[in-house]
Amino acid sequence: MQAFTVEQVRRMERAAMGPEDDGTLMQRAAAGLAAVVVEALRTRVDRVYGARVLVLVGPGNNGGDALWAGARLARRGVRVDAVGVLGTPHAEGLAALLAAGGRRLERAQLSALGAYDLALDGILGIGGRPGLPDDVADLVDRLADADVPVVAVDLPSGVAADTGAVPGAAVTAAVTVTFGVVKVGHLLEPARSRTGRLVLVDIGLDTSAEEPELDAWDAARVAAAWPWPAPQSDKYAKGVVGVDCGSETYPGAGIMATYGAVHGGAGMVRFLGPESAQTVITTNLPDVVFAPGRVQAHLLGSGWGDRADGTQAVADAVASEVPGVLDADGLRYRPETMPGTWLLTPHAGELARLLGVERSEVEDDPLAAVRAGVGRTGATVLLKGATQLVARPGTRTVELAVPGPAWTGRAGSGDTLGGLCAAVLAAGRPAHEAAVLGASLQAVTAAAHPGPLPPHALAERCADQLGAWWQEGRR
Numbered sequence: 001m002q003a004f005t006v007e008q009v010r011r012m013e014r015a016a017m018g019p020e021d022d023g024t025l026m027q028r029a030a031a032g033l034a035a036v037v038v039e040a041l042r043t044r045v046d047r048v049y050g051a052r053v054l055v056l057v058g059p060g061n062n063g064g065d066a067l068w069a070g071a072r073l074a075r076r077g078v079r080v081d082a083v084g085v086l087g088t089p090h091a092e093g094l095a096a097l098l099a100a101g102g103r104r105l106e107r108a109q110l111s112a113l114g115a116y117d118l119a120l121d122g123i124l125g126i127g128g129r130p131g132l133p134d135d136v137a138d139l140v141d142r143l144a145d146a147d148v149p150v151v152a153v154d155l156p157s158g159v160a161a162d163t164g165a166v167p168g169a170a171v172t173a174a175v176t177v178t179f180g181v182v183k184v185g186h187l188l189e190p191a192r193s194r195t196g197r198l199v200l201v202d203i204g205l206d207t208s209a210e211e212p213e214l215d216a217w218d219a220a221r222v223a224a225a226w227p228w229p230a231p232q233s234d235k236y237a238k239g240v241v242g243v244d245c246g247s248e249t250y251p252g253a254g255i256m257a258t259y260g261a262v263h264g265g266a267g268m269v270r271f272l273g274p275e276s277a278q279t280v281i282t283t284n285l286p287d288v289v290f291a292p293g294r295v296q297a298h299l300l301g302s303g304w305g306d307r308a309d310g311t312q313a314v315a316d317a318v319a320s321e322v323p324g325v326l327d328a329d330g331l332r333y334r335p336e337t338m339p340g341t342w343l344l345t346p347h348a349g350e351l352a353r354l355l356g357v358e359r360s361e362v363e364d365d366p367l368a369a370v371r372a373g374v375g376r377t378g379a380t381v382l383l384k385g386a387t388q389l390v391a392r393p394g395t396r397t398v399e400l401a402v403p404g405p406a407w408t409g410r411a412g413s414g415d416t417l418g419g420l421c422a423a424v425l426a427a428g429r430p431a432h433e434a435a436v437l438g439a440s441l442q443a444v445t446a447a448a449h450p451g452p453l454p455p456h457a458l459a460e461r462c463a464d465q466l467g468a469w470w471q472e473g474r475r
């Protein structure tokens with residue numbers, strides 16, 4: 001699924017409209033919106049005729065969409081009340097609603113909100129600045145307290161359309177009906193959680209002239225893209241991962257990274273980390289070898305802590321011209337620039353340190369931050385966390401891995417994630433694909449096993465997930 005910025009949407013809308021806005025796009029939007037509301041009413045109260053809908057109307061075209069949809073609903077016998085909550089409502093939309101039998105109420109006339117079966121959020125769309133004025137936020141809270149489900153028009157009002165940030169009050173929608181194309185804020189947390197179920201209504205926008213801002217993967221695409229081995233693939237075709245992770249202080253990181261590489265399907269794993277990890281590895285994963293030799297992907301950095309020869313270790317690996325994954329403490333030892341064949345896997349704090357900014361800056365605009373990571377290093381970057389983003393040199397489009405349940409992120413998850421990514425890299429896939437596939441496999445597996453599994457156990461389930469896909473013939 002591709003998502004676009006407000007600026008791109010405006011360009012596409014202008015191209016579709018031609019020199020004059022004759023309202024065609026708004027009518028398409030309103031028709032699609034009304035159809036979704038009809039279905040939502042059928043599901044919730046098993047009727048359309050006589051159902052009650054409250055329309056919250058802002059000052060722009062977003063309110064216009066809601067009012068025109070309200071008019072269509074009123075013509076089908078829905079009892080529609082509209083209340084202007086910001087500025088002056090869209091005049092033609094309001095006239096259409098009144099002509100269709102809807103009512104306009106003042107805010108003071110609103111009582112017994114629980115009597116409404118559904119509310120339409122037409123307060124702000126892509127012209128909105130994040131946040132809502134206090135009195136509007138108060139009304140939105142009262143609707144939530146009254147358990148009235150909200151269908152958001154285009155975006156849940158209050159969220160930042162281009163970043164997914166929610167810096168102030170915002171609507172939490174059960175369903176968001178968006179028009180033309182998906183916007184970035186629908187897919188990035190925390191706005192993603194405010195969006196509810198996302199429905200895309202085709203209004204005839206042409207995306208072909210725009211490079212998507214975001215490219216979101218789903219599980220089916222991950223399964224289809226996985227580097228499945230051919231019958232004749234030997235261990236080198238599947239790929240050899242060299243794991244130099246962990247330290248005497250943090251041996252577990254080396255163990256978990258190895259679990260990731262083994263269960264991600266590497267043809268062979270060479271463990272080149274501390275001796276203290278070797279007994280556990282050889283007991284649990286007897287296929288792992290401890291001798292140096294040919295590797296097709298490096299995995300460095302997890303659990304290093306302070307390492308006297310860290311800079312040299314990274315420099316040697318990069319100089320070998322084999323691709324690699326550089327994680328965690330290893331990021332502190334990276335050379336000034338790296339090839340795009342290398343994958344860096346920072347979490348928000350590590351990326352902030354790498355960029356020399358506050359962590360909150362990364363969290364407020366992760367898309368900009370992950371791109372800045374590429375600009376700063378030259379490498380491909382996977383920003384780990386609740387939302388996992390992958391940016392690479394040469395394209396503006398950022399890829400979004402399949403999201404996982406909240407339990408995925410815990411101590412050691414990043415170590416096994418590095419191993420999964422390195423396995424894909426060793427199989428010959430480019431760094432950005434290794435990142436998306438590794439992160440997505442971990443998330444899909446965690447969703448299928450939603451308990452708080454420790455990362456090494458979840459890594460084992462990753463192999464089961466690959467096996468399930470294989471058996472389903474998704475290869």
Ligand SMILES: NC(=O)C1=CN([C@@H]2O[C@H](COP(=O)(O)OP(=O)(O)OC[C@H]3O[C@@H](n4cnc5c(N)ncnc54)[C@H](OP(=O)(O)O)[C@@H]3O)[C@@H](O)[C@H]2O)[C@@H](O)CC1
Nearest residue numbers: 013025026029059060061062124125126127128129131154
């Ligand atoms: N273009 C098209 O062809 C189509 C567009 N469509 C629809 O139009 C929507 C975009 O409409 P839009 O551009 O009128 O912007 P919209 O979000 O309704 O409101 C902007 C107004 O809100 C105000 N305002 C902003 N933030 C605020 C805040 N925090 N608190 C208070 N006020 C705030 C802002 O004020 P100002 O910035 O001037 O101060 C301005 O007056 C789009 O999402 C889709 O639903 C569809 O019909 C398909 C065809």
Ligand SMILES: [K+]
Nearest residue numbers: 121124153155
């Ligand atoms: K809205």
